[in-house]
Amino acid sequence: MRKFLKVCGFVAGFGLAPAGAWAETLADALVSAYRTSHLLDQNQAVLRAADEDAAIALANLRPVLSFVAQAGWRQYDQTIQASVFSTAYNNTSSASLDLSAQVVLWAGGRGRLSVEAARAQVLATRASLVNVEQQVLLQAVSAYVNVGLQQEIVALRQSNVRVISQELRAARDRFEVGEVTQTDVALAEAALAASNANLAAAQGQLMVARERYKAVTDHYPGKLAGLPKTPAIPKTLDAARTVAERGHPIVIQAQHQVAASDLNVKIAATGFGPTLSGSADLNQDLESGYGSFGLGLQLSQTISAGGRNAASYRKALAGKQASEAGLLQSVVQVSESLGQAWAQLAVAQASIEASRQQVTAAQRAFDGVREEAKLGARTTLDVLNAEQDLLSARAARLEAEANRYVGIYQVLSAMGLLTAEHLNLGIPTFDPEAYYNTVKSAPAHSAQGKALDRILQKIGN
Numbered sequence: 001m002r003k004f005l006k007v008c009g010f011v012a013g014f015g016l017a018p019a020g021a022w023a024e025t026l027a028d029a030l031v032s033a034y035r036t037s038h039l040l041d042q043n044q045a046v047l048r049a050a051d052e053d054a055a056i057a058l059a060n061l062r063p064v065l066s067f068v069a070q071a072g073w074r075q076y077d078q079t080i081q082a083s084v085f086s087t088a089y090n091n092t093s094s095a096s097l098d099l100s101a102q103v104v105l106w107a108g109g110r111g112r113l114s115v116e117a118a119r120a121q122v123l124a125t126r127a128s129l130v131n132v133e134q135q136v137l138l139q140a141v142s143a144y145v146n147v148g149l150q151q152e153i154v155a156l157r158q159s160n161v162r163v164i165s166q167e168l169r170a171a172r173d174r175f176e177v178g179e180v181t182q183t184d185v186a187l188a189e190a191a192l193a194a195s196n197a198n199l200a201a202a203q204g205q206l207m208v209a210r211e212r213y214k215a216v217t218d219h220y221p222g223k224l225a226g227l228p229k230t231p232a233i234p235k236t237l238d239a240a241r242t243v244a245e246r247g248h249p250i251v252i253q254a255q256h257q258v259a260a261s262d263l264n265v266k267i268a269a270t271g272f273g274p275t276l277s278g279s280a281d282l283n284q285d286l287e288s289g290y291g292s293f294g295l296g297l298q299l300s301q302t303i304s305a306g307g308r309n310a311a312s313y314r315k316a317l318a319g320k321q322a323s324e325a326g327l328l329q330s331v332v333q334v335s336e337s338l339g340q341a342w343a344q345l346a347v348a349q350a351s352i353e354a355s356r357q358q359v360t361a362a363q364r365a366f367d368g369v370r371e372e373a374k375l376g377a378r379t380t381l382d383v384l385n386a387e388q389d390l391l392s393a394r395a396a397r398l399e400a401e402a403n404r405y406v407g408i409y410q411v412l413s414a415m416g417l418l419t420a421e422h423l424n425l426g427i428p429t430f431d432p433e434a435y436y437n438t439v440k441s442a443p444a445h446s447a448q449g450k451a452l453d454r455i456l457q458k459i460g461n
Contacts, residue, residue: 023225026144029217031427033140034133034420036218043132044430050125051436054118058441061111063103071095071286095286102279105297108270117263124256126432130249134418136216141409143213147221149402150206153395157199160391164192164384171380184380191384230408231423233415237342240415241335248334248416254327261316261323268316271309274301338414345407348400355397362390 034040076090104111168188174180213221234240245251277298284291302309366386372378412418420429 023223024221025225026141026228027425029140029144029213029221030137030420030423031425032217032219033136034425034427034429037136039132040129040136040430043129047122047125047129047432048435050118050122051439054115054122054436055439055441057111057114057118060114061104063101065099065101067100068098069096070098093287097284097286099282100279101281102277104275105278106276108273110267110270113263113267113270117260117267120256120260120263122436124253124260127249127253127256129430129432130416130419131253133420134249134413134416137418137420137423138409138413139216142406143209143216144221144224145227145402145406146209147206147213148224148227149398150202150209151224152398154199154202154206156391156394156398157195157202160387161192161195161199163387164188164195167380167383167387168192179376180380187381187384191388227405230405231412233408233411237339240342240411241338243417244334244338244415245331248330248414250330250334250416251327254323254330258320258323258327261320265313265316265320268309268313271302271312274299334414334416338411341407341410341414345404345411348404348407351400352397352404355393355400358393359390359397362386362393366390 071094073091073093076092168185168191171180171185171188175182175185210220234243277300279296279298281294281296282291283293366383366389369378369382369386373380373383409418412422420427
């Protein structure tokens with residue numbers, strides 16, 4: 001389904017955008033990542049498998065209907081004369097059909113509890129899928145911002161090469177008239193070589209960023225639009241933590257796992273009680289025409305299983321305790337991740353202001369040193385150092401701005417809100433209820449079964 005939507009989106013995009021004027025936005029990157037993510041495909045399949053477990057649990061409550069059809073032929077050899085060369089043969093044939101049905105009438109509520117436990121696991125798997133969706137979208141944001149950052153760094157490095165090339169020409173001209181020595185020229189030449197090396201490294205980082213972008217969105221970046229306004233986040237860490245600890249998909253997943261483990265304890269307890277089953281049997285001898293029909297009840301209970309039932313119960317109790325501890329730990333983990341994301345965002349914001357001041361000061365210093373060098377009060381090395389300081393300040397500002405932008409989305413992810421729905425991407429998203437509602441009643445060959453076939457066919461395409 002997402003592949004189909006991807007094709008439609010590309011067709012619509014090419015049809016509406018004028019030639020040469022279209023620039024890929026962050027929203028485009030997020031949509032592409034969502035539609036083409038194999039990680040989402042994988043986890044959606046895991047969720048569908050969990051849905052089928054719920055259908056299997058429900059099917060176990062229903063009668064099991066089976067039949068046995070038999071047919072046979074037999075030849076009997078009977079000697080009727082003394083001569084070993086004289087014998088007679090009798091042939092017989094048989095055919096029968098046996099139809100039987102069996103159903104568990106009562107087992108201490110094991111069947112109903114199994115259905116509820118399977119449903120809890122479905123809900124836990126859904127929450128896990130939401131967390132995977134957050135990871136996919138955060139990777140898309142990071143890849144998009146990083147490509148833009150590396151493009152800016154390459155532009156800075158190219159500008160640096162041009163400036164140092166000018167300084168090298170100026171140094172050579174001054175050397176010709178005796179204002180500087182050969183050492184100044186050599187320093188400019190060395191600086192230009194280093195600048196070219198740094199440019200090559202920056203271009204390499206841009207290539208790496210482009211490959212990461214393709215891995216996330218399934219295509220290489222073209223012309224990128226400017227970054228849009230960031231989504232709103234709470235003003236305080238405490239407000240953000242309240243949202244995260246209540247609604248983060250990791251916490252929700254752990255809550256449903258606790259519910260499932262509690263039901264598993266109750267299921268294990270039913271193993272100590274009896275089981276009442278009912279049966280019906282219809283037999284027909286096709287050769288003679290005689291048949292029979294019978295009904296039966298069976299009450300059974302294990303007297304001794306070598307301690308297996310007790311061990312199963314203790315195992316379920318341990319699983320419940322583990323899931324309860326896991327829930328508490330998930331809250332701690334979410335709170336810690338949010339605190340770290342919030343701190344990193346604060347650092348990035350502070351770095352932006354500091355780097356702006358650094359750029360302003362470095363620019364004034366570079367302009368002053370260059371003018372003083374023209375008057376002979378500064379050396380070529382002073383100019384080159386000032387240019388390097390200015391370049392470093394500009395690069396630091398760009399990195400800080402990129403870190404702050406991604407940091408906003410990291411806070412959203414830590415809160416559990418980095419989803420296609422919360423970001424209002426405006427695309428059809430995966431509906432976890434659609435498949436579950438189709439299979440929850442365990443259809444076989446019915447209208448529901450045909451609907452399920454259509455869903456599976458679309459998924460396959």
